[in-house]
Structures are given as C-alpha cells and as structure tokens.
Amino acid sequence: METIGTKISKIRKQKGMSQEELSDLSKINLRTLQRIEKDENEPRGNTLKQICEVLKINIEELLDYGKKEDNSYLIFLHLSIISNIIIPLGNIILPLILWLNKRDNIIEVNNQGKNI
Structure with missing residues (x-):
C-alpha cells in the first residue's frame, strides 16, 4: 500500500x-514538502x-479512509468470472455484484472491478 508521501511524489x-x-x-x-514525500x-x-x-x-485520492486490504476478496472477484459455467451471463453479473458491494471498502477492488 502506498503512503501519502509517495502518492504526492508520484502525482507531482x-x-x-x-x-x-x-x-x-x-x-x-520546501523542507516540509521534502519530509512529507520521504x-x-x-x-x-x-x-x-x-x-x-x-x-x-x-x-480522497491520497487518503484511504476506512479501506482495508483483502487479497482473498480480490482473488474471489477474479475467480467469479468463471461462474458462467454454471449461470448464463454469470461472468458479468457475479463480478458486478461483488465489485459494487466492496468497491469503497477494500483497497484495489474499484480498479480491479473496473478492469474485469
């Protein structure tokens, strides 16, 4: 997870x-900014x-208020694509539901969900 200082440096x-x-x-x-970026x-x-x-x-782009890391949820989100074997259009519906439920609560779910 990126810190605020590295995010500011990258955007700058x-x-x-x-x-x-x-x-x-x-x-x-200037010294304050340098300390923030470090x-x-x-x-x-x-x-x-x-x-x-x-x-x-x-x-909000710099701060992750209330967000947590959950790699198992990200894995489940990616594996949900193969649900079309059981449910027609499941490869669209299930990832969409998972993405909409947790996109604001777990880090990287929003980006990964958009990509899927």
Whole structure:
C-alpha cells in the first residue's frame, strides 16, 4: 500500500512539477514538502488541502479512509468470472455484484472491478 508521501511524489512527477514549484504554489516550506514525500512527516489538514489544490486532486485520492486490504476478496472477484459455467451471463453479473458491494471498502477492488 502506498503512503501519502509517495502518492504526492508520484502525482507531482506526473504533472511535471518540481518540489520547489509545488512548495511555492502551495505556500508551504520546501523542507516540509521534502519530509512529507520521504514519509518523515504526515501532512496536516491545511497543508494537505493546499497540496491537493495545487495538484488539482481530491483529498480522497491520497487518503484511504476506512479501506482495508483483502487479497482473498480480490482473488474471489477474479475467480467469479468463471461462474458462467454454471449461470448464463454469470461472468458479468457475479463480478458486478461483488465489485459494487466492496468497491469503497477494500483497497484495489474499484480498479480491479473496473478492469474485469
């Protein structure tokens, strides 16, 4: 699971920004941003809000509130595709039901469900 600092660093690099640019635009200290990206510090409310505004992302993209990892559910989601052997169109219906039930509760279910 990625930490907040690595997510911020990855998004910043995708947008083609340097740490200096991000710190200037978000009006936070460069050293603070460096510590956040190295996971030495957790960004507090206002700092996180300013970073997200500059990067034009939602705070929810960085934080996984209440989400947990459950690899067995992901495996079951992928194996549900072969349910068409028993149920016609089961390879569509069962994965859809599983995805809709847990997409907001388990990490990576939303991405994997969309791919399936």
